Amino acid sequence: MQELAELIGKRLKQARSARGLTVGALAAAAGIGKGSLSEIENGTRNPTLSTLYVLANSLQLPLATLLEMRAGARISSPGIEARLLDASTAGDTTVEVYRLTLSPGIEHRSASHGVGVVEHLLVTSGRALVGRVGEQQELCPGESAQWTSNSEHTYLALSLDPAEAVLIIRSPNTLGGSATAAAI
Numbered sequence: 001m002q003e004l005a006e007l008i009g010k011r012l013k014q015a016r017s018a019r020g021l022t023v024g025a026l027a028a029a030a031g032i033g034k035g036s037l038s039e040i041e042n043g044t045r046n047p048t049l050s051t052l053y054v055l056a057n058s059l060q061l062p063l064a065t066l067l068e069m070r071a072g073a074r075i076s077s078p079g080i081e082a083r084l085l086d087a088s089t090a091g092d093t094t095v096e097v098y099r100l101t102l103s104p105g106i107e108h109r110s111a112s113h114g115v116g117v118v119e120h121l122l123v124t125s126g127r128a129l130v131g132r133v134g135e136q137q138e139l140c141p142g143e144s145a146q147w148t149s150n151s152e153h154t155y156l157a158l159s160l161d162p163a164e165a166v167l168i169i170r171s172p173n174t175l176g177g178s179a180t181a182a183a184i
Contacts, residue, residue, distance in 0.1 A: 004073055006043030008052070011066045013041040015059045029058040049077040050110070057113055062087070062171045064096040079106025080155055082167070089173065096169040102128055102157035109133075113149040116172040120146045121155075126163030129156040139165075 016026050027037040031054060039045035040055075047055070052075055056063045064087035067073040073084045079102065086097040100121075102108070113119075121130050122144040129136045130145055132153045137145045147153060149169070157163035 002043070004067075004070075004075075005040075005046045007068055007070070008047065008066050009041045009043035011068055012055060012059075015061060015066070016041075019059065026055070026058060030054045047075075049075045049080060049082055050108075051077075053113070054111060057111060060114065062094045062096055062169065064094070077108060079103045079157075080108040085166075092173050094171045094173060096171070098167045098169070100155065100163075100165045100167050102126070102155050102163040102165070104157045104160055104162060107154050107156040109152055109154050110149075112151050113169070113171070115150050117149040118146060118170045119149050119153070120144060120168040120170075122166045124164045124166060126161055127158040128163040128165060129158055130154065130165075 016023070021029075023037050023041070024034050027034040030037070032051060036045065036051075037055075040047045040051070052063060052066060056066055064084055067075070067084055067087075069084075069087040071084055071086055075082055081101045082098040084096065085099055088095055121128075121139070123139040123141055125141055127138065127140050129138050130153070131137050131147045132151055135147065136154060138158065139145055
């Protein structure tokens with residue numbers, strides 16, 4: 001995990017610098033403390049999934065860019081764990097594929113991922129309530145949902161056991177996908 005924290009810190013610092021942002025400016029944009037951001041950039045703090053998403057969103061990057069598109073990278077927040085299975089950029093789109101594990105009874109709220117970002121979720125075991133706030137759908141194994149991620153959305157396991165799912169996130173490169181990945 002320490003190796004991943006160091007990798008994320010390096011990628012985050014490179015992306016921030018490439019945009020000419022100070023630690024204070026990025027921290028303010030992401031709504032986190034400067035000290036916390038500094039610790040993340042120095043690889044001495046393991047960021048949560050939620051923290052990484054607000055940082056990636058503030059930098060207008062797909063999350064996988066901060067993970068260096070490294071398959072197998074695992075990140076989590078209370079109630080959710082995501083393991084990057086694959087990420088690629090082709091043409092004007094970056095596609096990220098994650099394996100999600102949702103803990104029972106803990107709702108995970110995810111902030112907006114930006115204009116044009118679309119999520120596709122397929123439940124593979126358990127039951128889950130997912131989607132944009134106010135528009136969530138209950139899904140059973142084999143069922144899927146799709147939503148535009150330009151507003152807050154949630155993930156919640158409904159069964160007594162964890163729910164498992166595959167999540168595909170499509171992001172337009174106007175968010176900084178391939179051009180930014182190449183620049184950092």
